[in-house]
Amino acid sequence: MPSSQNPISIQGVSLASIAEEFGTPVYVYDGEKITTQIHTLQEAFSKVPLRIKYATKALTNVSILKLIKHAGAEVDAVSVEEVRLCMEAGFKAEDVMYTPNGVSMEEIKEVVELGAMINLDNIPMLDLFGQLYGNSVPVCIRINPHIMAGGNAKISVGHITSKFGISIHQLDRILEVVDKNNMLITGLHLHTGSDILDAEVFLKGANVLFEAAMKFPDLRFLDFGGGFKVAYKEGDVVTDIMKVGDRVSDAFLEFCKAYGRELELWLEPGKFVVSESGYLIVQANVVKETPQITFIGVNSGLNHLIRPMMYDAYHGVYNLSNPEAEKRKYNVVGYICETDTIAAERDISEVRMGDYLVIKNAGAYGISMASNYNSRLRPAEVLVWDGKANLIRKREKFKDLLHNQVILDI
Known part of the structure; x- marks a missing residue:
């Protein structure tokens, strides 16, 4: 056989x-497998107000995006073209998180006009955004936690030499820019990499985010990225989603108590879903x-x-x-x-x-x-x-x- x-x-x-x-x-593509993966995450994080933001770059076919919407997830996009594809699939602009890297202000302005949530990962663009929009457009900030995690070095993106995110060591500078421009910061985000197995890695990143979040009074959500490992061969060790969900959710709920109100927990799985x-x-x-x-x-x-x-x-x-x-x-x-x-x-x-x-x-x-x-x-x-x-x-x-x-x- x-x-x-x-x-x-x-x-x-x-x-x-x-x-x-x-x-x-x-x-x-097996459509049932895609929906099952989304429902698994929903179950694992059922204790918290959860939004799943599927990382569109993994697979952008509009029919797949429609299926993901049908399963109850939202989307994360890294380009204005991905934002537009998501909207073609029926997502509302407010369902889309836009997380670019190294793009022009012209592209960011275009996405602001479309109405997606903006997630910025460098101080020059954060400052320019603040000068242009002040507190009229809410923004999320991507933090680099300086955590080495994930499989291949090319997909580990939270370490100190990564181009992604604003260094946690530059938090004071971030706060200066936000205060100077009277900016409305409604989210903080991090993503350490792909093929992460251990709940401890997520908790380590979460603790960095929790500490930084206390400096921002108007937060609506914290975004923990993705990086859950799937099986590639028989006997592969994979992320224990239920364990990660349980431990990260408990830590998140404790943070919300300290913060003084309930926030949403966002995730950005890509590979895990498809x-x-x-x-x-x-x-x-x-x-x-x-x-x-x-x-x-x-x-x-x-x-x-x-x-x-x-x-x-x-x-x-x-x-x-x-x-x-x-x-x-x-x-x-x-x-x-x-x-x-x-x-x-x-x-x-x-x-x-x-x-x-x-x-x-x-x-x-x-x-x-x-x-x-x-x-x-x-x-x-x-x-x-x-x-x-x-x-x-x-x-x-x-x-x-x-x-x-x-x-x-x-």
């Missing part, structure tokens, strides 16, 4: 049938044996899933077409003209030319980081919802590569 880790179907819909109907490569829901189905173009390694060359690569090459991320790979065959060791590689390894030294059921392979944990930072590198086309996206496979993004065609080019007559 195939391994229990080998995903054959979603909600009774065969992944192989999706590949046949929509072609490959194709992203497939990673495990997503599968990238590809097809084996070639099985190439060498004296040392057998390669499976597939019709996709880092142009569609850059995480293995960029973050050394692990993604499970399984043979949909020949799941019961004896396992052999393979390197799964893409068709991009670069070192393009999707999975190295993996035991996979024997692969033949033309077999469909499924790559797991492809929901987060898959299509959202995809490109046209090597002038390759981006895949279609399919959402399985209520037992039906629904096309939610068409596969690109060659004409899409030329769409915005202005071709000179030379």
Whole structure:
């Protein structure tokens, strides 16, 4: 029998049938898994007034955003374009937290006009914002707590050398700017990184935020970011959401007593919500044996899933077409003209030319980081919802590569 880790179907819909109907490569998302992840967070933090602000950058398809809204979550956006996509999905401007980094004041002004909540992470922009708006527009401040947390260094963003947030050591300077400009600060925010396992890390960050929050009398919420770890392989250790929710909620309620009134607790999960829901189905173009390694060359690569090459991320790979065959060791590689390894030294059921392979944990930072590198086309996206496979993004065609080019007559 195939391994229990080998995903054959979603909600009774065969992944192989999706590949046949929509072609490959194709992203497939399990809508029930997305809603389950949101409901898990709601349960874990049920003791506090909670707002879940899904980190839109993980997966921005408007149909997915609509599903997330349906499940009772709101959104966090990092660009004006993401803000607009969220509004296209039906979110009200007040449901959107805008957390940019290194953007121009012109973009921030545009988002102010749209009506989203502004979250600023540097003193120059905070000062300029105060000069422009005073206390007429509420603002949130992103604090860098100087906590090293998370997995790969590229996704650890709360340490002292990170570009994100205003250093907690600059709190006095923040207060000077806020006081000088008579600003209305209604939220404080931090995010230490991704793949965080331990409740203690969240509590450590929370304590930094609690201490700073006592300096701001008009707060409405504290935003603790995200970073909950999901499983990538069998036996993986994951964040104990219930434990984190229980301990952070208790600490938050104690803080609210000291603060003198009840605030809202905000979270910004991205990968946690969509990673495990997503599968990238590809097809084996070639099985190439060498004296040392057998390669499976597939019709996709880092142009569609850059995480293995960029973050050394692990993604499970399984043979949909020949799941019961004896396992052999393979390197799964893409068709991009670069070192393009999707999975190295993996035991996979024997692969033949033309077999469909499924790559797991492809929901987060898959299509959202995809490109046209090597002038390759981006895949279609399919959402399985209520037992039906629904096309939610068409596969690109060659004409899409030329769409915005202005071709000179030379």
